[in-house]
Amino acid sequence: MSTLVVIPARYASTRYPGKPLVPLRGATGESRTLIERSWQAARAVPGVDRVVVATDDARIRDAAEGVGAEVVMTPETCANGTERCAAAHAALxxxxxxxxxxxxxxxxTPPWFVSDLVAGLRADDGAEAATPVLRCDGRALNGFLQDRAGGRVGGTTAVFDRSRHALYFSKEVIPFTPxxxxxxxxxxxxxxxGVYAYRAAALAAYxxxxxxxxxxxEGLEQLRFLENGRAMLCVEVEARGRQFWELNNPEDVPRLEAMMQEMDIA
Structure with missing residues (x-):
């Protein structure tokens, strides 16, 4: 099956305006913007036919094109990344x-997360979309709990049924464990x-x-699939010694930079 990777990026983030242009310093001391690092992560995935950045902002377009990325301009009216992916796919x-x-x-995001995700969706005819999940070790879970205690969203958690189809996603830490x-x-x-793979028909309908x-x-776009009775497969992926974190808040910048230092990511 042909595969397109879309990197949706907007400037007007509620929690962190201008986030795609935030510089992140790697292990060599060199800073690269978040959008450049995301582009590099996408390009590292094997078996992908095309990678594009989808945005409605000229500043992000210019920064992405400046590092060699292909950019698709999408409407300002896109409510979330999934809608922006749908608009980009249609524009192409x-x-x-x-x-x-x-x-x-x-x-x-390690490249095998995306490869495993696409393979999982291809193998499950009952799912219209798929997303990776990573079992937390104690370090990650304790970090989530500390963030919530401090009033911050540290990440999203997922619960799923025996077929690995999602039951719910939340910015709270679920399930509860004493x-x-x-x-x-x-x-x-x-x-x-925070990665999704969609069958083209489901994405166009979304x-x-x-x-x-x-x-x-919750402010979680994937819940639209569940609330409309659509199956989303949760594909368990392995960290293989890699740390993983999203850039949700300004406080996450030093956390990501420390992880890049530890993993020797330039």
Whole structure:
């Protein structure tokens, strides 16, 4: 199946305006913008036919094109990254069987997360979309709990059924567990990784579905699939020693930079 990767990026983020242009310093001391690092992450995925940045902002377009990225301009009216991916796919004339949404705030996404995601969707005829989940170790879970205690959103968690189809996603830490874990312990909590793969027909239909109350409360675009009775596959991925975090808040910048230092990412 032909695969398109879209990196949706907007300037007017509620929690962090201008986020795609934020510089992140790697292990060599060189700074690259978030959008450049996201572009590099997408280009590292094997078996992808095309990678584009989708934005409505000239500043992001110029920064992306300045590092060699292909850019598709999309309407300002796109409510979220999934709608922007749908607009980008349509602007390109369609024709791709699977469209991957590699959100522009997750530059540490390992390439095998995306490869495993696409393979999982191809293998599950009952799913219209798929997203990766990563089992939290104690270190990650404790970081989530500390963020929530401090009034910050540290990440999104996911719960799913025996077929691995999503039951719910939340910015709260779910499921509740009364246990406490050491840094290297496996936990029953799964971190939702902000990447999606869609079948083309489901992606084209998505902007026409009415957003539900849960999507509005959580601010999570993937809940529109669940609230409209559409199956989303959760594909468990392995960290393989890699750390992973999204850039959600200004406080995440030093956290990501420290991770890049530890993993020797330039």
């Amino acid at each position: 004339g369609g024709g791709y069987e699977i469209v991957v949404n590699l959100q522009g705030d997750a530059p540490l 246990a406490r874990y050491d840094d290297t312990d496996a936990t029953p909590v799964f971190h939702h990784v 902007p026409g579905w009415a957003p539900g109350p849960l999507e509005g409360l």
